[in-house]
Amino acid sequence: MLIISEDLARRLVSVEDAIGAVEQTFAAMARSYARNYPVVREIVGYRDAVFGVKTGADVNAPFLGLKAGGYWPHNLGRGLTNHQSATLLFDPETGRAAALISANYLTGVRTGAASAIATKYLSRPDAQTLGIIGTGAQSTYQLRATLAVRNIRRVFAWDTSLANLTAFGETVREFGLDYLPQVGREAVAANADVLITVTPSQQALVQKQWVRPGTHISAMGADTKGKQELDPSLVATTAIFVDEAAQSFTIGECQHAYAAGLIGEKDVRASLGSVIAGIAEGRRSADEITLFDGTGVSLQDLVVANLAVKRATEQGLGASVDF
Template sequence: MKIVTEAQAREAVTLVEAIALMEQVFIALHRGEAEIFPVVLGHGSDPSSRFSMKGGLIRPLHAVGLKVGTYWPANRARGLESHGSTTLLLDDETGAPRAMVGATHLTALRTAAADGVATRALSRPESATLAVVGAGHQAWFEMLAVLAVRPIRNVAVWSRSPDAAAAFAERARRETGLDVSSGSIENICRSADIIITATAAREPLVQSAWVQPGTHISAMGADSEGKQELDTRLAGMARLFADSVEQSLSIGEFEAARKAGLASSAITSLGTVLAGDAPGRASADDITIFDSSGIALQDLAMAAHVLQCLENSETAA
């Protein structure tokens, strides 16, 4: 079994490559060329800890296996990362372990890349103003993904920590050269063409009254039961899309909307839109929402790509 370190994985794939990979993944899922298996959720002795095991199969890539994602909040006090991810690839013929891939960076990249794919497919092409709800590590990658697919000129960020929002804005101004500011969540949402939510919230942050016609929202934070970032009323006034419709309704952003009777069969899988088998945005005034609860196929595709890159490099050497 090959061991791929975090450093090796980080060097093997770019954001642009990840966006292309994620588009292929969503289309493969829609066409029945890939399968998602039931998610296993658990925790350690500390009840505040969390882990998930997401498994899947992508037949064209012969990529089968699972990703274990962990959240151990007490690690912050230890000077360690609170989030971690590891992907196990199996040999498709024998079931033997093929590779263990350090996937913490890859998870951040693939999550943002899904946002990039959805934003390109669902937002208005001329969208120029971006609101980022959350100022953490993942929010940074989400911003970069949207910048890669839309002509963004202005970025505004909000966080529960004003200092974190200000630091995010300062870094973004320095590294992107764009007009980036921090502000109240209501103000940044009201003026946005695109809204990203990347938090661990368990109650609605973005209110329906703040979202203007024509806005696209990528809800990236809800990935386990009880998490929620959006006012459920938004589900009743928007066109709804998801990486996995079933998972979105059970552990994703639309779980709360389902319980409120505001989201059901009206949700369209993103792969269906990408394949041209269902419409995305129907008019300039549509509000579109993409819910990403994260699927194992994303992790498997990223790990398989990294492994292929490393094997090609070793062959060339």
């Protein structure tokens, strides 16, 4: 078995690499070459943790595996990140466990990649202002990935933590961008050409009346039942695109508008993969508000882990152990 550490995973897979890999696997999903299996996600009942397992396979690539991990909210006090996970890949020819990959960085980078791909295909090409609601650890991945697909000039941001806002601002300025932190969320939403929400919120943070025509929204925070970042009435007025429709209605941002009867399955225009593959159309006009409900699917995790394994194998890196 090949073991890839957290540090090595960072060296093997860049933001740009992740964007290319995730884009390919989204298209494979749309063409039915790749499939995500049902998600297991549970409250642990210990240390306030949430634990889950995501599995899937791409028979065209091919790769097969699972990512296991979750959210431990007290980790920061121990000098660890709150999100902890690992990916296990299996040999699709034999079913034997083949590689174990630390997935904290890879989870961050694949999430940023998914949002950036949505921005690439759904936002206006002239988008220059990025708005970010939530400036925790994931915000840096979101920023770097968005810059890979759009010519962003300025960034509006909001967070409950002043420390987070300040730290994020240092990263923004390193790219030579104008940084405009806000004490309220409305100004972030109202000024954004591309709006990214990436929080653990369980209540609406962005109201319908704040969002101007032509905005693209990537709602990346909702991945569990009860999580919410957008006003359901806002969701109901957007052109909705998803990574996985079944997840969007059960654990994604769409769950609340769906439960309220404001949208149904027919109101999802397409999966993002279908747009990438040319099977479905994306944005229809410059004034349309587009929404990507990014719940996070196993194939995102598996494709970047598989890329890390390929790179490590080619370069003779990683630790090999008998198993």
